[in-house]
Amino acid sequence: MAVEALTSDAFAKVNLTLRITGRLADGYHTLESLVMFALVADQLTLQPGCDLSLSIAGTCPAGLGGENNLILRAARALAEQVAGLRAGHFILNKRLPIAAGIGGGSADAAAALRLLAGLNGLALHDPRLQAAARATGADVPACLLSEPLVMRGIGEILSQRGLPDVPVVLVNPGIDVSTVEVFTALDLPRDDRIRGGDAPDIPNTFGDLIAALKGM
Numbered sequence: 684m685a686v687e688a689l690t691s692d693a694f695a696k697v698n699l700t701l702r703i704t705g706r707l708a709d710g711y712h713t714l715e716s717l718v719m720f721a722l723v724a725d726q727l728t729l730q731p732g733c734d735l736s737l738s739i740a741g742t743c744p745a746g747l748g749g750e751n752n753l754i755l756r757a758a759r760a761l762a763e764q765v766a767g768l769r770a771g772h773f774i775l776n777k778r779l780p781i782a783a784g785i786g787g788g789s790a791d792a793a794a795a796l797r798l799l800a801g802l803n804g805l806a807l808h809d810p811r812l813q814a815a816a817r818a819t820g821a822d823v824p825a826c827l828l829s830e831p832l833v834m835r836g837i838g839e840i841l842s843q844r845g846l847p848d849v850p851v852v853l854v855n856p857g858i859d860v861s862t863v864e865v866f867t868a869l870d871l872p873r874d875d876r877i878r879g880g881d882a883p884d885i886p887n888t889f890g891d892l893i894a895a896l897k898g899m
Contacts, residue, residue, distance in 0.1 A: 686731040689801055692724040693794035694829050695779050696786035696822060697851065703869065705876035711821070711837045712866050713876075719846060720829045721853060725779050725791055727754070729798040732771035735759070741777035753792035753819055760818040761799055764811035769802050782859035786822045793826035 700717040707713065725741070735758050754773050762768045773795060779787035796812055796819075799805070805812050807827065816823040821838035831846040871877070 686802070688728050688730045689798045690726060690728045691794040691797050693727055693779070693787070693790035693826070694720040694722065694724040695853070696790060696826055697721055697853070698784075703866075703871075703877060706871040706873055707837070708874040710873060712869070712871065713836055714834065714838070716834045717831075717844065718825055718834055719831045719849060720826075721785075721851065723779065723853070725787060725794070726776040727791060727794040727798065728774040728776075729770075729795070729802065730772045730774065731769060731802055734772070735762075735770045737773045737775065739775045739777055741775070753788045753823075754795040757792035757795045757815060757819040757823065758799060761796060761812065761815035763818075764815050765803060765805070768799065770799060771802075773798075780855045780857075782861060783855050784860050784862070785853070786826055789820050789822035790826045790829075792816075792819045792823050793829070796823070796827055 697719050698716050699719060700715075702715045704713045704715055735755065737752055737754055739752075754775065758768075758770055758773075762770070775791060777787075779785060779790070781787060793816065796816055797807070800807060800809070800812055812827070813824060816827045817839050822834075824839055825832050825834050825841060828841065828843075831844040833842045833844060834840070835842075
């Protein structure tokens with residue numbers, strides 16, 4: 684009996700605060716960031732089958748194909764963790780602009796992991812799923828949960844925040860922003876921690892957030 688297709692939304696990640704705290708010896712930057720997830724999203728469908736594959740449609744599909752797509756990388760990373768992993772053909776309806784600083788690729792990878800978890804009976808907090816998320820990208824563990832969080836380390840240390848829904852307006856000027864280029868421009872030495880006082884408290888409520896932003 685054929686298994687029906689599974690679908691998951693890949694929600695845009697919005698960094699409400701972002702503080703760079705240092706750089707590791709391997710070149711990765713450490714940070715502290717309060718993130719929430721917008722309702723605007725890509726949509727990913729998984730048609731269970733034998734071979735892992737991907738097709739892309741939507742408003743922003745250009746340049747996303749190939750074996751290095753994060754969806755396929757996430758699936759392969761999970762297959763390394765779970766023997767006999769069932770997969771299939773992914774169909775991505777791309778709605779989020781690329782290189783826009785909203786974690787679209789990471790959200791797509793996280794959606795792929797959620798779909799594979801559902802197909803294979805894995806819990807969202809299964810250590811193997813978490814390991815695959817970390818192996819795929821720094822933002823993928825947060826996107827896997829897609830709820831208000833504080834990200835620390837290189838993105839792998841997460842703590843939940845019970846923030847209420849927040850109305851926001853996201854504006855994309857159509858200018859690509861490369862995350863690698865932005866962090867490289869900081870020109871921080873490796874194996875160094877930024878000094879200059881204690882980090883500000885991460886807001887616990889929306890009121891705290893507004894007060895913090897007004898004080899910046």
